[in-house]
Amino acid sequence: MSDALQTSGSLRRRLTLQLVGSAAFLAMLLFFVVLAFARDVAQQTHDSILLASATSIMDSVSVQADEVTVDIPYAALSMLGNVSDDRVFYRIAMRGQVLTGYQDLPSTSQSVRSGHSAFDTLVYKGDSIRMVTSSRRLSLNGAPADIIISVAQTREGQATQLAQLARSALQLGLGFFLVATVLAFWTAQSSIRPLKQLTEAMSRRGPKDLRPVRRPVPSEMVPLVQSLNQFIARLRVSLSRSEDFIAEAAHRVRTPLATVRAQAEITLLRVDKPENRASLREMIRAIDESSRAAGQLLDHAMVTFRTDSLEREAIDLGDLTRELVDRLHPIAELKDIALTFDGSPLPEISGDQILIQNAVRNILDNAIKYSPYESAIQVSTRQVSHTVLIQVEDEAGGFADMDTDALTQRFIRGKNAAGTIGSGLGLTIAREVVEAHGGALIIETSGSGAGACVSLSFPLA
Amino acid sequence: MRFLLVEDNISLATAVLDRLRMDGHVVDHAANIAAAEDYSATTDYDLILLDIMLPDGDGRAFLRSHRSRLIETPVIVLTARSEVSDRVGMLDLGADDYITKPFDFSELEARCRAVLRRHGGDSSNQKRFGNLVFDPMAGTLSVAGKTITLRNKELRLLEIFLNAPDRIFSKPKLVDRLFSYDEDVSENAIEVYVGRLRKHLNGSGVEITTVRGMGYRMSLT
Numbered sequence: 069m070s071d072a073l074q075t076s077g078s079l080r081r082r083l084t085l086q087l088v089g090s091a092a093f094l095a096m097l098l099f100f101v102v103l104a105f106a107r108d109v110a111q112q113t114h115d116s117i118l119l120a121s122a123t124s125i126m127d128s129v130s131v132q133a134d135e136v137t138v139d140i141p142y143a144a145l146s147m148l149g150n151v152s153d154d155r156v157f158y159r160i161a162m163r164g165q166v167l168t169g170y171q172d173l174p175s176t177s178q179s180v181r182s183g184h185s186a187f188d189t190l191v192y193k194g195d196s197i198r199m200v201t202s203s204r205r206l207s208l209n210g211a212p213a214d215i216i217i218s219v220a221q222t223r224e225g226q227a228t229q230l231a232q233l234a235r236s237a238l239q240l241g242l243g244f245f246l247v248a249t250v251l252a253f254w255t256a257q258s259s260i261r262p263l264k265q266l267t268e269a270m271s272r273r274g275p276k277d278l279r280p281v282r283r284p285v286p287s288e289m290v291p292l293v294q295s296l297n298q299f300i301a302r303l304r305v306s307l308s309r310s311e312d313f314i315a316e317a318a319h320r321v322r323t324p325l326a327t328v329r330a331q332a333e334i335t336l337l338r339v340d341k342p343e344n345r346a347s348l349r350e351m352i353r354a355i356d357e358s359s360r361a362a363g364q365l366l367d368h369a370m371v372t373f374r375t376d377s378l379e380r381e382a383i384d385l386g387d388l389t390r391e392l393v394d395r396l397h398p399i400a401e402l403k404d405i406a407l408t409f410d411g412s413p414l415p416e417i418s419g420d421q422i423l424i425q426n427a428v429r430n431i432l433d434n435a436i437k438y439s440p441y442e443s444a445i446q447v448s449t450r451q452v453s454h455t456v457l458i459q460v461e462d463e464a465g466g467f468a469d470m471d472t473d474a475l476t477q478r479f480i481r482g483k484n485a486a487g488t489i490g491s492g493l494g495l496t497i498a499r500e501v502v503e504a505h506g507g508a509l510i511i512e513t514s515g516s517g518a519g520a521c522v523s524l525s526f527p528l529a
Numbered sequence: 530m531r532f533l534l535v536e537d538n539i540s541l542a543t544a545v546l547d548r549l550r551m552d553g554h555v556v557d558h559a560a561n562i563a564a565a566e567d568y569s570a571t572t573d574y575d576l577i578l579l580d581i582m583l584p585d586g587d588g589r590a591f592l593r594s595h596r597s598r599l600i601e602t603p604v605i606v607l608t609a610r611s612e613v614s615d616r617v618g619m620l621d622l623g624a625d626d627y628i629t630k631p632f633d634f635s636e637l638e639a640r641c642r643a644v645l646r647r648h649g650g651d652s653s654n655q656k657r658f659g660n661l662v663f664d665p666m667a668g669t670l671s672v673a674g675k676t677i678t679l680r681n682k683e684l685r686l687l688e689i690f691l692n693a694p695d696r697i698f699s700k701p702k703l704v705d706r707l708f709s710y711d712e713d714v715s716e717n718a719i720e721v722y723v724g725r726l727r728k729h730l731n732g733s734g735v736e737i738t739t740v741r742g743m744g745y746r747m748s749l750t
Contacts (some may be wrong), residue, residue, distance in 0.1 A: 315610045318609065318610050319582065319609045319610050322609035322629070322630045322631060323538060323541075323609045323630060325630070325631045326538075326541055326609065326630035326631035326632065327538055327540045327541040327544070327631075328631075329631040329632075330540075330541050330544030330545060330548070330631070330634075331540060331541075331544050333544065333548070333633075333634055333705075333710075334544045334547050334548055336705055337548075337551065337702065337705055337706070340699075342701075345701060349710055352710040353710055355631060356631075356633075356710065359631050363629070395626070397643060398636070398639035398640050398642065398643040399636060399639060401639060401643075401681045402635055402636070402639050402681060402709065403681075404680045404681045404682060441682075442680070
C-alpha cells in the first residue's frame with residue numbers, strides 16, 4: 069500500500085528546516101548587533117580618552133603678558149598610550165597659525181565653537197586616525213582669539229580589539245545557532261510524535277480490529293482522526309454486511325433445497341414405478357449438485373474474503389485434522405471406508421483456523437467422495453524440517469496424468485469425476501487457503517499407486 | 530429410540546419425521562423454541578435434532594439453556610448457514626455434531642448413530658429375533674453367544690429387515706435405503722450384501738429368503 073503512495077515532502081523535515089533557518093537568521097542578526105554595539109562602545113571609549121587628552125592640553129594653555137603659553141602635560145599624551153601602542157598626533161593652532169605639533173595634520177571639516185569639541189575619522193599618512201578637535205576662545209591683547217587643539221591617534225589597536233570582539237560575537241552567534249538547531253530537531257521530533265504514535269497504533273491492529281480510534285490526540289489531528297473513525301465505521305458496516313450476506317445467502321438457498329430434497333427422498337421410498345423412481349433420483353441428484361455448487365461458491369467467496377486479511381492465531385494442525393477426521397468418520401463409515409489418522413505432536417503454526425479447516429475438509433470430502441467402498445484413507449500429520457505437512461492418501465484411482473495446476477483451477481474436475489457430484493471448487497479453495505498461508509498444495513500418486521496423495525504443507529512461523 | 534425434532538419448516542420436518550418413523554423411531558416435533566422447551570422438560574429423549582433459525586429465536590439460545598440445565602441428551606444441529614463461519618460456534622455451544630442442509634438421510638442416520646455411540650447407548654436398544662441379538666449402536670450381532678462385528682452396509686441392511694420382519698423389500702428400495710443418491714449403484718450390490726448377511730446369520734434361526742421377482746424377506750426358519 070505504502071509503495072503506491074507518493075510523498076509530498078516530510079513534515080518533520082519542513083519543520084526542522086524552518087526552525088533551523090530562523091535560528092541561522094537570528095544568529096546572524098545577533099552577530100551583527102553585538103559587533104555594532106562593541107564597535108560603538110570601543111569608539112566611545114576611545115573618543116572620551118581623546119577628549120580628556122585634548123581637554124588637559126587645553127587646561128594647560130595660559131595667556132601671560134599677551135603671550136600664549138602651552139605646557140603640554142605628560143599625562144595628556146601618556147593616557148592615550150595606555151589604550152594602545154598607537155601613534156599619537158597633536159596640533160595647537162590659533163588664528164590659523166600652528167603654534168606647535170604636526171603641521172600637516174588634517175583639519176576637521178566641522179566648525180567647532182568655543183568650549184565645544186568635534187570628532188572625525190580621517191586618513192593621515194596612509195593610516196586611519198580618530199581625531200578630536202577642541203576650541204576655546206581666549207582674550208589676547210584685548211581681542212578674542214580661538215585656540216584650536218587637535219589630538220589624533222591611529223586606530224590599529226582599536227582594529228585588533230574589534231577583530232577580537234568580532235570573533236567572540238561570531239562564537240556567540242554560532243553557539244546560539246547550534247543550541248537552536250538541537251532544539252529545532254527536538255521540537256520537530258516531539259511535534260511529530262503524536263502522528264507517529266497514531267500510525268504505530270493503527271499498524272499494530274489486527275486485520276479485523278475495526279474499533280474507532282479512542283486515544284487522545286492533539287487538537288490539530290482531531291479532524292483527521294474523526295474522518296479516520298468514520299471511515300473505519302463504514303468499513304465495519306460493509307464488512308459485516310458482506311459476511312452476513314454470505315451467511316444469509318447460504319441460508320436462503322439451502323433451506324428450500326433441503327425441503328425439496330427430503331420430500332423427494334421420502335417420495336422415492338414410496339413409489340414403485342421405475343420411471344417415477346428414475347426421475348426422482350435425477351431430481352435428488354440435481355438438488356445435491358446445485359446445493360453443493362452453491363455451498364462451495366459461497367465458501368469460496370468467504371475464503372477469498374478472508375484470505376485478504378488472515379485472522380491469524382496459533383493452531384495445532386494435528387488437533388485440527390484429528391477433529392475433522394473424527395467428524396467425517398460417520399460419512400466414511402457409510403461406504404465402509406477405513407478412515408485412519410496418524411499424527412505425532414506438532415509445533416503450532418500461525419494461521420486462520422476457519423480457512424484451514426475448510427481447506428482440509430475439502431480434501432477429506434473429496435477423498436471420501438471418490439473412494440470406492442471398503443477402501444482405506446490414511447490421514448497423517450507430521451513435521452518435515454520447517455513445514456508442517458498434512459497428507460491424505462486414498463485408494464480412489466488417483467488423478468491420472470493431470471497436474472496440480474490443472475486440477476486446482478476453478479471448475480476443473482479430475483478425469484474420474486464423472487458420475488460423482490462435485491463443483492470443481494474444492495481443490496481450488498484448498499490451494500488458495502494453503503497459498504495464502506505461504507504453503508503449498510501437492511498432488512501425487514500415492515505410495516501404493518492405488519490412488520492419490522494430497523499434501524498440504526504449511527511453513528512454521 | 531426417542532427423538533425430538535425442532536424445525537419450523539413444516540414440509541422438511543414432515544419428511545424427516547416420516548423417515549425416522551420408517552426406521553422404527555419415536556419422534557416428537559416442535560416447531561419453535563417454546564414447544565421444544567415444553568417437550569424436553571417433560572420427556573426424556575435419546576437425541577435432539579435442532580434447527581438454528583427458529584421463528585421465536587435462535588436455536589443456539591435453546592442449546593445454551595439446554596446445556597445449562599445439565600441435560601445429557603445429545604444434540605445435533607441442523608444448519609443452513611455457511612459452514613466456514615458457523616461451525617466453530619455450534620460445537621462450542623455444546624452441540625454434539627451438526628449437519629448442513631440439505632442433507633442426505635443416510636448421513637443424518639450415520640451422524641445420529643455416531644453421536645449416540647459416543648454417548649454410550651444403553652443395551653435397551655438391543656433387538657432380539659430368533660436366536661440373534663443385534664446391537665445397532667455397537668454394530669454387533671450375536672448369534673448363539675458368538676459376537677460378530679458388522680460392516681456398515683450389513684448393519685444397515687439387517688436393521689431394515691429387523692424393523693419389519695416378514696416384509697418383502699424390493700432391490701430398488703434397498704438400494705435407496707442403503708446408498709446415497711450421488712452414486713451409481715447397481716442392484717447387484719444388494720445381492721452381495723444379502724449374501725454376506727446370510728453367512729453371518731448361519732445358525733441363528735433367522736434367514737433371508739429370496740422372493741422371486743419381488744425381493745427379499747427376513748423371517749424365522
